[in-house]
Amino acid sequence: MSAKPSTDQPDVSEPTSDGFVRGLSQFIGGPLGSHAVRPDSRPGRFWNAPRIVLALTCLVLALSWVQKSPCMDGNWQKNVQYTRYCYTDVLALYYAEGINEGKVPYVDHPVEYPVVTGYFMGALGLPVHWYGQDHPDINQGSWFYNANALVLSLFAVATVGIILALRRRRPWDAAIFALSPILLLTATINWDFLAIGLAAYGLFLWTKRKPVWAGVFFGLGAAAKLWPLFILGPILILALRTGRLRPFISSFLATAVTWAVVNFPVFYWYHESWLRFFQLNSERPIDWGTFWYVGRYLDGKWAAGTEGDQGPFQWLSNHVPTLNYVSYGFFALICLGILLLGLLAPRRPRLSQVMFLVVAAFLISSKVWSQQYVLWLLPLIVLARPKWGAVIAWSIAEVGYLAAFYAELIGAGGKSVIPEGTFVLASTARLVTVGLLFALVAREIWRPELDDVRQSYDGADPEAGPLDGPEAPWVTRFRRAFGLGPSPEAAEEIRANPRSLIKTL
Template structure:
């Protein structure tokens, strides 16, 4: 499908044309650091980080789990991070290289290093989106200028999985199936949703007659998983499955539409929520397959991926603010326009403020955001993500995607 804006290279070549876009990647990183300034100064303890909108699970978990012990401590099982194994290993490694001793100094070190890694990751993601997306450099701007990135980059280490997932989609679009499988397989061990993208790739391969390449995709994915999983199975198998076990036993989390019953005092059980979330995955995969196989022309991989991931997010057991980062490159790869992006970003910003006011007020009812108002912000955000999926579907099925 031809891009309506074929601006992939300028007079100075692809690298020179991309340089301004790469420089813009510093803006969301700097905005994230500015937002973290009060906590970088005073720490992340108590309720004050909620009121100052600088709470960071990345910083807090570094202290509460003893991640400063480093990778060796994590391999011994002494660092109970609740991330998938590849992400936990990276966070432990970064924390272990820090100054040690003073917990606040270690937290500052981790966030500083993560800010640098985020800059590199955003540049990579922007390059891949520019190369594989339908709008070239304009699509890359959706990544490097994303308001959601500025809000979420330093809240958690989710960006590792997002980077690997985007690289996998780029590799598939550039006909490197083994590399696509390896990146998506590694992404699955960093953040679970890239496993869904492997399904999207498989269905697209069936639609486009590239079924034979799936053998190399599978080989790449299995190799990447084995490189991480086999050593862990030999050393400490629980490290491989810990995050998924915690997910299965968890109740509805903040941001999830299923948290609304909790707000009304009638929370659903973990078993029911797990069943609903699994059903959501089935529905998401089914809708993705229907989109790919039923569209008049082959849809963009980003559009199909956005539909699948968005449905999983809005039907999942939890939908923390940082999970919205998953959607940033998919919005660009789907070819959506800035008006849709900004509508979604506004809903995310309203929810971002609301969730911290709600949490901060749990210890002080006089300052609390009422549960009803938090529910409004939560549902508005869920509706905005659903709207992105609708727009991606319309883009994929439209005879003239330039009008979408």
């Protein structure tokens, strides 16, 4: 059987429990000694680890607001939105979606986002418009952005709070999220924190063994951005390994019903507006910075001067329906590998590990990879592999890509800033670092003794929720079919009860 976390007050890890941070701490005297009194363990002390992390999150979000301030008035002259890194869809779409004219999302204008995001835009934008009609001296766009920035920041703080609740023994892991330059630069580029916050709360409810309510929030998150649907796949892998499918089915049905209920009004009464999101995504060609974009660039280099002057990636770029099928097939192939990894691993993987792999696989294989999608991975990597070194390398690559992307947008206006090859190099660095994180998380699934989180929780998965417990006997038979021995849980049960060996044969 899997070990369960103790209900006693856990030992909280130090910031220097991570090897990378421990090395940096040598510049300020090294890590806390084994006989030292922990600074946050004294009775009555207010600034304990969770509060420090929450305060850092609020500070970084405040700095993010300041960083976006040059764009708040909407007067984007001389490419200020790119040169100052302050571009935000929130402000741009206030005008592009007609909310500044009082248009109701989906009713008067087909919004390009799933319905919960559209509802959210209207709920904040229309009151700003109505107020602005009576107060023509205010800048409606600035008010709309600030209202969104405040609510999205609250969702970001709530996400950190959930990470802290899921990692009570490892609160300093959440500092990876709180101090990330990714959070600083992309927190309010789009409405992604709406889906992230809803999905995070769904995960919290799952750990509290409330699969139906978890599904409700997964469904709400998926109605804001579709990616929270991917959480159900990792849950299914864990359910298969434990032989307990009922929690998965309950969560799946709750997700589907919730998604259908919140979509129904727009689907039924404004069907064409509802279809806009799906049509846009099916028609979009290869987007900047994706795997397919890099391949098309290399096609142009390798196929130059040859007959037809066109490689496979360029051909796919010209045949979008086929590109859709190929990208979906690529994603499905990676997911098949994740499924086999999850079923063949010595121990049942932690839920957040598989969640990270699936979302990373989607981004790597997708024909669209907008700059704010990086936020999807940030809380997942904190839960899946909270080690600073590789995350810092990935963060640098993401910031470099963002700089190159804005340079490309300036160049698209007729003023060349960087060579195309430089942008492709930045895109490749992002792909490689996400692939590296994918490989490192997969490695810790295959070698669970390397998993620091599992060791902090006595071998247990703190996100397993209703799927915590012994594995199904078929897992041992399945692993033996691939020449692998019984899992540690099965081996322990066999040692304790030799008769159970019969069940595994």
